[in-house]
Amino acid sequence: MIQQNPNSMEYVKRHIRDVVDFPQKGVVFKDLTTAFKDPRALHIIGWDLSQIYRDKGVTKVAGIESRGFVGGSILAFELGAGFVPVRKPGKLPADTIRESYQKEYGTDTIEIHRDAITPDDIVVIHDDVLATGGTMLAAYRLIKSLNPKKIYINCIIELSDLGGKALLPPDVEVTSLISY
Numbered sequence: 001m002i003q004q005n006p007n008s009m010e011y012v013k014r015h016i017r018d019v020v021d022f023p024q025k026g027v028v029f030k031d032l033t034t035a036f037k038d039p040r041a042l043h044i045i046g047w048d049l050s051q052i053y054r055d056k057g058v059t060k061v062a063g064i065e066s067r068g069f070v071g072g073s074i075l076a077f078e079l080g081a082g083f084v085p086v087r088k089p090g091k092l093p094a095d096t097i098r099e100s101y102q103k104e105y106g107t108d109t110i111e112i113h114r115d116a117i118t119p120d121d122i123v124v125i126h127d128d129v130l131a132t133g134g135t136m137l138a139a140y141r142l143i144k145s146l147n148p149k150k151i152y153i154n155c156i157i158e159l160s161d162l163g164g165k166a167l168l169p170p171d172v173e174v175t176s177l178i179s180y
């Protein structure tokens, strides 16, 4: 269990902006751009994320488009791992595999390069927010189909009322920095 400095996490929380009714009515959007633009909050996020995986032999971090690219890149850099993008359809230039899923608002599809992950990889899948879990489950299925040695799941914020964790495989370690 990684000990977070509670003062640091409170600092990050104060820099997360709630945007009511975005992108549609009834959704309270957890806007992390206000934390990412603050140097201290960004540093705390990167440091605390990396502490979770320091001794786990992680070789790749897969970040989910687009806000998952920010924390995912920092995490990969801190761990000395590679970064691979999980993207919306039609954005990746080479041979891809894809998965469709339900979101808190609408249906979506994500893709990854077929050669992004190899069987000797230990992978952290990272996104900014875990809401209903549909996006993360689709990313997990994509990456699992490429047979890595191990997969961890990670996000900065978990919206626990939306039950995303319960959708994910029970044998996979799911870690978040902040839970609402």
Ligand code: AMP
Pocket (backbone or CB within 6 Å): 027, 028, 029, 030, 031, 064, 065, 067, 102, 103, 104, 105, 127, 128, 129, 130, 131, 132, 133, 134, 135, 136, 159, 164
């Ligand atoms: P889900 O598939 O429902 O877990 O949704 C996760 C994805 O949608 C993440 O990529 C988030 O960036 C985004 N998302 C969903 N709900 C929210 C929310 N309330 N606040 C911020 N981002 C959200």
